[in-house]
Amino acid sequence: MATTLNAIHPTAPPRRRLGRLGRGRAAIVRHAVINLFMLIILLPLAWVLLMSVKSLPDAMRGTFWPRRFDFTHYRYVFEKIDTLPINLFNSIYVTAGTVVLTSTCAVLAGYALVHLKPRGRDFIIAAFLVSLYFPVRVVSLISVYETQHFLGLINSTSGLILPYVTLNLAISVLIMRSMFQLVPHELMEAAKIDGAGPWRTLWLVGVPMVRNGLVVIFIVNFVTAWGEFLLCTTLTNDQTARTMPVVLAGAQGGLGQWSWPxxxxxxVIVVTPGILAFSFAQKLFFKGLTEGVVKG
Amino acid sequence: MEQTIAANRLSTATHRVGARAAHARRTRERVSSWMFLLPALVFFIGYQVYPIFRVLWISFTDYAFLSNRPAHWVWFDNYAAALHDPLMWVSLWRALEFTLMFLPGTIILPLLLAILVDRVTNPRLATLYRVVLLVPAVIPSTLVFVLWKWMYNFQTGPINHLLVDVLGLFTLQDAPQWLGGTPLTLPSIAIMEVWWGLGYHTIFFIAGLAAIPRDLPEAARIDGASEWQVFWHVIRPRLAPVMMILVVLRFGSAMAVIDEYLIFGGFNRASPTYTWTMFMYDQAFKTGMWRQGFGAAIGMIGAIAMMIVVAFLLRIFRPRD
Known part of the structure; x- marks a missing residue:
């Protein structure tokens, strides 16, 4: 039917003109719908941001826009909540450790799987893939608790890094693998012929070429480690050993030091670093995402 | 003739020497390739592979973490006890209920949004949309939960403020209690999860759409196909792989949700948030009896039930070429 129509009126001019008119209206509707979604995404965040600068009565009243702004809450939380710097430091420390370790593991493994071709690599890749579908994080909890107890790492902030590394390890390795598949073999061979060992080849030739994928891995692991809840509540008991988001999740809003503003x-202090880092790296992030995740 | 034979001989000889050197190099590379894999494998085996098998072993014993006596092998006692416990079935059903509330929204809305954003031709606007879309995805999980715990707050939350003070649909007496184990808790969490994944999944679909050659839908449109026909016959089949990955991965994450339930629900057995994950956690870490053996069996049953559905989904979505 469609093709016969086309055969009779090869260019179909009247349909086209109508289409362009319709297209103009469609574009308006389209942008309206998109912006509605954007609003839904941003409103909760705007609400928190405004809440943090509301005066106390405004915070209790619940109106979206405050009648009186009060910017002193930021100073207050640093001066009066004595565990806050500790929890923030814990967050930074655990996250940095996790991101560095996971990225290192992923780059080394991704490079080896593609360019060094170890025996049994198909089996390793299959194991990583299966672990993505199995609810490992929940089911392994009992044994991870036991391991951490055995290593004397219950209630230890540093100890959290070990299980945190594995949370995104499989996906990070798989992303790195598909990134290294984009690096031509000849390039690696050329570096080898020039006398570079595998380490030098990786560092000088490989790593610069998988930069975009690294950005994705940094961000993915940062987000996971920064906001991890289950392992942190299970493996630590003291508020001073925990990360900031976990303490925040346990805090009941009310009066005093934990008042709503x-x-x-x-x-806002805890959520900003991630959003800022992402905004700066977004160009690289999108490149890496389309190269590594979708095509891989 | 003679020359070629000699040349051939020479070349095989150098070949052999070269082959031996290449072989030595290959062996060296194999060894060093394992050096490169070692860090990832240590973590992967230590904190993922071993724990799963350890939990599998524990599930066949009466292992209790705090007790001094050694664990006894009890065969399928834990499994039988769990399967006879109505709570096991109820908790599995609750997890499935949540998954069914969450899955359609988290696939269809992003797909719709992706098709709309994909048509934006202004490059600046397109970039802006993409950045905003990914903002929730870079908010760490716990902070998303905390944010929505406040959004849903009965007294000071903006949602109830809107319903009670602005729209006047409810009074403070009958305003909806979104969280805390009420019937509304699971839908509330599902809405939060859709919000969280909206941008990320949209980006996923946009990337899938970008891989479709532009002239395909154009050609169909010139042929007079309606927008719906273009979507159904041209775009949908080409997005199927992306959709399959999303459905299977999100099914897996939704069935195994636990953090949200710990934060929003608590350990009330009657709460709709008391799913198999909470049942396991409760038995293993909370009840004071520390029945890890029983808890491990619950975890294994939940995982196996999930894997059966995942295998089924993979079969439905398998490429039919």
């Missing part, structure tokens, strides 16, 4: 101020 104070909570919101802490929230």
């Amino acid at each position: 104070n909570l919101a101020a802490v929230y």
